[in-house]
Amino acid sequence: MAEIASLEEVLVLAAADADSRQYGEQIVAQREQDNNKCDKEIVNNVLNVGTKRKSDRDINGSISKCVLIASIDKTSEHVTNKGCKRKREGEDDSNKYADGYAKIVASHYNQIEEKGLDERSKSRIVYLRNFHNWIKSMLINEYLTKIKDGKKYNAPIRVHDMCCGKGGDLQKWKKGGITHLICSDIASVSLDQCKDRYTDIKNRRSKDRGGGNIYSIEYIPGDCSRMRLRKKYSDPSMKLDLVSCQFAFHYGFESLPQAECMLRNASECLQPGGYFIGTIPDAYELIARAKRNDSNTYGNNVYTVTLDFDLNKPPLFGAKYNFHLDGVVDCPEFLVHFPMLVKLAKKFGLKLIKTEKFLNLFERMKSEGRQLLGNMRSLEAYPPFDSAATLVGTDPNDYVHASKFIKTAGKNNLHIGTLSKSEWEASCKLI
Numbered sequence: 001m002a003e004i005a006s007l008e009e010v011l012v013l014a015a016a017d018a019d020s021r022q023y024g025e026q027i028v029a030q031r032e033q034d035n036n037k038c039d040k041e042i043v044n045n046v047l048n049v050g051t052k053r054k055s056d057r058d059i060n061g062s063i064s065k066c067v068l069i070a071s072i073d074k075t076s077e078h079v080t081n082k083g084c085k086r087k088r089e090g091e092d093d094s095n096k097y098a099d100g101y102a103k104i105v106a107s108h109y110n111q112i113e114e115k116g117l118d119e120r121s122k123s124r125i126v127y128l129r130n131f132h133n134w135i136k137s138m139l140i141n142e143y144l145t146k147i148k149d150g151k152k153y154n155a156p157i158r159v160h161d162m163c164c165g166k167g168g169d170l171q172k173w174k175k176g177g178i179t180h181l182i183c184s185d186i187a188s189v190s191l192d193q194c195k196d197r198y199t200d201i202k203n204r205r206s207k208d209r210g211g212g213n214i215y216s217i218e219y220i221p222g223d224c225s226r227m228r229l230r231k232k233y234s235d236p237s238m239k240l241d242l243v244s245c246q247f248a249f250h251y252g253f254e255s256l257p258q259a260e261c262m263l264r265n266a267s268e269c270l271q272p273g274g275y276f277i278g279t280i281p282d283a284y285e286l287i288a289r290a291k292r293n294d295s296n297t298y299g300n301n302v303y304t305v306t307l308d309f310d311l312n313k314p315p316l317f318g319a320k321y322n323f324h325l326d327g328v329v330d331c332p333e334f335l336v337h338f339p340m341l342v343k344l345a346k347k348f349g350l351k352l353i354k355t356e357k358f359l360n361l362f363e364r365m366k367s368e369g370r371q372l373l374g375n376m377r378s379l380e381a382y383p384p385f386d387s388a389a390t391l392v393g394t395d396p397n398d399y400v401h402a403s404k405f406i407k408t409a410g411k412n413n414l415h416i417g418t419l420s421k422s423e424w425e426a427s428c429k430l431i
Contacts, residue, residue, distance in 0.1 A: 069143070069277050069353040100254050101320075101332045102186060102223050108331040110189035114166060124326045124392055125302055128423040131378040135358050136246055136279075137172055138365045138372075143275050144176040147241045150273065156180065158240045162224055162266060163248030167194030170201055174214055182240075184220040184229055191221050225251060225258035229265045239271040245278040253334040255317050259344055267348040276350060281429055283335035286321065287311055301395055302326050303426040316340050325426060358427065379417030382406075393420030 156179035164183040252262035319335035382402040398420035
């Protein structure tokens with residue numbers, strides 16, 4: 001607490017710490033219950049696709065990734081001006097928060113080579129990535145629909161894709177019919193690739209008969225946990241309807257000032273009733289797995305996690321862990337202490353609407369999104385329809401759950417859609 005300058009911040013930390021004890025006890029108890037059922041549940045991590053098509057019916061499992069949805073409170077439009085680019089008493093520009101791990105993270109993502117669809121389809125985790133992409137598609141569509149329902153017909157919709165990376169969601173924004181998009185990211189090379197993708201989408205749309213117009217766009221290179229993005233907007237007075245931060249918000253929990261800065265960037269231009277949506281790692285799941293394995297390092301042939309802190313006393317900020325995901329991620333990340341996140345979000349005018357595990361979102365959306373699920377090849381067919389095809393999983397246990405499911409069903413010609421066990425375990429890291 002000695003490093004925290006203001007009484008306000010001390011009270012926020014204390015309140016969040018108190019909340020966390022009760023919240024933590026509930027979560028640990030739930031995790032223990034989930035762990036006892038884990039082996040049974042993974043047997044049901046399949047989608048019945050029949051013999052002719054890769055479609056719907058049932059999927060179950062312990063996916064712990066979850067989505068965070070918050071909204072600007074209509075009764076409180078004030079947002080504090082603390083959080084970005086500020087110094088605390090006795091602090092100079094050479095302190096550890098000046099750069100932190102930002103350069104490492106930016107360098108990592110800048111060095112990831114852009115690959116075409118053909119190459120991405122050969123990835124060991126192609127179905128895991130497709131499944132997560134489907135989750136994002138359904139989430140984005142759900143909240144764009146809510147926004148449209150509250151507006152007049154053809155009213156403009158403005159969105160900020162915070163930590164946009166290479167622009168993997170550009171098509172989703174196009175399908176959502178938005179008017180203007182702000183793309184910001186710490187990795188300049190990734191942002192350049194995002195520009196190229198947008199140009200390609202725009203060119204192809206102009207060639208299509210009746211393609212119509214595509215949303216306008218602007219790009220902001222920089223660290224959204226250390227700089228005030230609003231100053232970089234083409235119109236700083238712009239009001240946003242939606243801010244989306246997918247698989248990246250946890251980088252801001254390296255320190256309290258960074259977390260505050262990210263939340264300020266997410267909230268200060270959202271108009272009342274606007275939404276902030278995102279996906280974050282499940283801190284309790286990560287720690288529970290380490291304790292269950294009696295080691296700070298665990299994983300499989302798809303992912304590896306190494307927790308770099310005391311498991312019994314994880315800090316509220318700076319709880320660093322190294323995460324490796326096959327061909328996609330290999331850099332430091334930080335646990336998000338959820339009670340603290342809720343407290344800080346409230347401070348910046350954001351009211352928590354809901355959190356939802358990927359599994360629960362799937363169960364809720366599978367009927368509506370069944371066709372998209374198949375179109376995006378979000379699950380792997382087991383056994384393959386083509387007898388010459390090779391399954392992506394290489395571990396002997398990767399498809400035991402699928403094999404048991406088919407055997408229990410008593411249908412020798414049954415094909416199911418699933419993820420390999422290694423992929424399911426990697427997916428369990430997020431909420």
